[in-house]
Amino acid sequence: MSTMPPMGGDLSRLRQLNALTVIKTLRGAEAATLSALAERTGLSRPSTKEVIDELSAMGWVEEVPPASGTMGRPARRYRFRADGGHLMGLDIGAYHIRAALADLDGGVIAETRRPAHPGAPLEDRLAAIEQAAATCLALGGLTIADLWAVAVGTTGLVGPEGRVIMSASIPAWRDLDLGGLLGEMFPCRVLVENDSRLAALAETRRGVARDARDVVFLHIGRRMGTGLIIDGRLHRGFGAAAGEIVMLPEAGWRDGPVDLNDAAIVPDGLPPEDAAGFTLAAARDGDPTALDAVARFTDKLAVGTAAAVLLLDPEIVVLGGGFSRSADVLLPPLRSRLERVCLRMPKLSASTLGDECVVLGAIDYAIEHLDQLFFAPDAPALRPPVRPATSPPGPDPT
Template sequence: MNRSNLTIAVRVALHVRDHGSATVNEIARNLELSRTSVENAVGTLTELGLVVDAPSAGGRGAGRPARRFTFESGSAYVIGVDVGIASVRVVVADLRGDVVVQQSFAGVAGARDGAAKLTAVVDDIREVLAGAMIPTSRLRAIGVSLPGIVDDSGRVVTSVVIPEWSGIDIGAQLQAVFGCPVSVDNGVRLAAVAEHHLGVAQLVDDVLYLSVGNRIAMGLIIGGRPRRGIHNAAGDIGRLAFPGLVTQTGQLTWRSGQTAEEVFGLARAGDASASAELGDFVDQLARGIATLVLTVDPAMVVIGGGLSAAHEQFLDPLRAALAAHIGLPFSVPLVEARLGAEAASHGALVFAFRRHASAIYNLDGMPVPPITPLPAEVVVGAESR
């Protein structure tokens, strides 16, 4: 981002948002602006409620201390929601991008139909807001992650995981309830966005993110932006890139056990058939990734999903197999995702800040803030519905 092209008001807002309180003289010096320009910008930002007087530190010198200004981060909030069959995750951040509450709930699998699934998500969001004592009126935007192909307007084109929502504008439904802008996108794409913005891939702009869990799905970051494609289907590659590993819905299948966890456990215990199946799985997966790598030529491959934590059984042999399949005099870093199961909800939060900056800050041109997640021990989990 070239901050020199931003308006003076935005530059001043970013300075106090991202660097802390400051006087007019300090802001003018750091931004190389005139004092008058900064004073005018501070006046505008004060009227918008984005900047307030900082608490006085009490100086020792004679005379009144210089007036300091600080960013009013708690005046409004933005929400990221990750909707899934197994879980619904909700994160709430203030205007500085600091996550103030994060909670997980049972997924929507038990809801009887599409309307009931949507009601369950609405109830989850309301519960989080009530628990944090945040009135709905202070909610500025919502980002939603869900499984399926989603068009650029936020309408669900198709979802094999939540088929009742196919063809439904979930964003419009939520906007009607909460009265703020809502953006919706594919969960794996938003997980890639999160790893690029605040996770393991912050320093590179071409990223191939692969989620390997119950399914195999991909998200692409090209030139620092998520790749949607003309039909919004970029990344829906499970059935084609990994034949033999997945079903028509992208679901992974196993011969030696019912689940991946069971197969990995059997292999660790020395079961020959499970070890052989795992070896074949890694080799076929590496072949598919090599095809994608040589098509996109990313700076990094990020592996997320439930299998990403199995280092010695999965990631280490996958790296070796990938290098063998690529067979060229360069290597592509293959790394474990940093955000784990929380990636998509935080990606939805980034998405909301990016899509609705003007509504969030009442100021055009404000970029996405650095997102600061809560420590893992602070995250709240809920029991089944």
Template sequence: MPRESGDASFLRRLNQVAVLRALHATESATLAELARATRVSRATAEAIMETLLREGQVEEFAPSATEGLRGRPARRFAFRGAVGHVAGVGIGAARLTVMVADLRGRIVAREQVSVPTDLSSAGRLDAIGTLVEQACAAAGIAVAALTAVGVGTTGVIDGEGRVVKSVVLADWTGVPLQAELARRLAVPVLVENDMRLAVLAEHWRGAARGRTDVMYLHTGSRIGLGLLLGGAPYRGSHAAAGELGGHPNSRWRTFQHVMDYAMAVDPGELRAPSQAALFALDRAREGDAGAARVVESFARSLAEALVTLVTPLDPELLVVGGSLAQAGEQLTEPIRVYLGEVCLYPPEVVVSELGADAVCLGAVRHALNEAERLLFASA
């Protein structure tokens, strides 16, 4: 019996990957549509489809009753998302979030837990491991069945997934996060900075869909920045792009306006910077003219800090996220006006569509990128 040559086997694998990729990129397709999309014969597409059906990577639709009345319907197929799963982990100071998704990106389980802000690194790692197990159980799969786990955390993250520096989480600097979680979960783990994953999520499912050059401004207990350049998150030469410097307790000078206001109006209450900002925003919504002026000054201070990045990078869109983004136009309009005054090509300024889920969804997308790389590998 003649043996199939290595070249023929490789070509068959290339064609199979092409058909699978084409099917993954659409909701469903017929054999004729797949053959045209991949430039293979219909007979080749049919043979490949039978293989993919046996392997459980695709599924065939049963013809509807209406189609049956019009004669023999064309066979229609879809990529089977449940062939694999990934998990995304969002690590916050006071909250951990885990989402499990199939390979279509459909979220099939979500778990969240509050944790003490001063939790030790070992305690936080254990809590993450437990939460991933709970999310997988809710999705009806074993942790070992995950193709990859994406993780988003504050701080500078090196190429090995180690936290080089974190000024937000206690006992987090120096933690080999990727290695520790991979040891606990026994599946591939990919770790990235939370702001880069937030802008990735906005590009995937949020306000930045269809955009290629985007800034994501996080406004909350801290100020952070994520950059998407050419459609990909930008890391920088030291993986520190977007880090606006170490500001313990988030006492960045732009918060001074709202902190002074909160102290003057309600001196009996000691507020953190983000709490002072929310206090001023609430008062402004209630019609307090002084609060409205302070909020505008706060927003313009944010814009002044951004302009040194907006001017040289020329993004088409600025997405404002974080807890303060709930203010909507109260926050975005002064930023929009200031950038319009000083920038040759001011970006569009919008509020995040993903809210507090941005980092975890970005971690899911990060894991899906790895799963798709493996799925569509040619050899």
């Protein structure tokens, strides 16, 4: 038998577990009293207190002024110090680079975007990434040393080690050790992942698929892709190649939205990247040619989606990516086709996060990574680069 995860252990391990439970409980809640924490964690009051004191000393938790106007003695309230550390999410697409700076709760502090060109040489793209990150940090009043982790979402097939195997839309992205390159740029952990997968994660953590355990995310735009959340976790597959239903010939996703791009209604002079949008807009206005093109497109879309739904039986299918702006045009025909085939029809919704979904997903991914670090039995128990609280939360002697 292979080595198993020793889940029990020392007394200190028990304390670590309880501390993590407290942190998890505190997170998301705005602020909580000791009694509330004790009840929600199942610990006794004195124990909760001790844990909180320890966490305060380490800078993970801080006290906030008690709520006034309540009966009885006012309860001390504690809050997770989301500003104890910072994360950066990056979205590196063919035509754009986005950066977002966030706290440990995933709250966005600053955001930047700058255009990019698919064919630009590698150095230019890397320089643009560095600039976007620098701008974002400056906006947030932080330096690169404040970052605990950076997560990157990019188009293409990303290997297990942060290596970009290939990307259809960025020629320079071919057998490239992107993780390594960015690792030289940032003095912290760098995670690289496929953009569709990260978008799926964002949608499950804070979008329409919140709290769903099984989600199929359709990343539909100039490029097509999918991201799968299975049992609440991002599914990567054995070789990190999961979600590539694009390659199934029978689904006909491979050439992207050709039906929309090549519709007869598209004017000759229009730049190719705007063609699909034009067709979708015309379909919304009821143009029959455009509607026909949309029907052909959704037919193909439905084949791959049906395969995913039949295999995984997700709770919800989310339509995201650039075309999700046209969800009103795409969803009805997609729904009717799926209903014809699916054994159990899942919910079907458009993304609510829009263009930001990949950066947000990157941030959520980074948070997940940090969480996992803390939970490791042999972890340096809650002691990442955390500096003591700026204002010591101990009893103020005034």
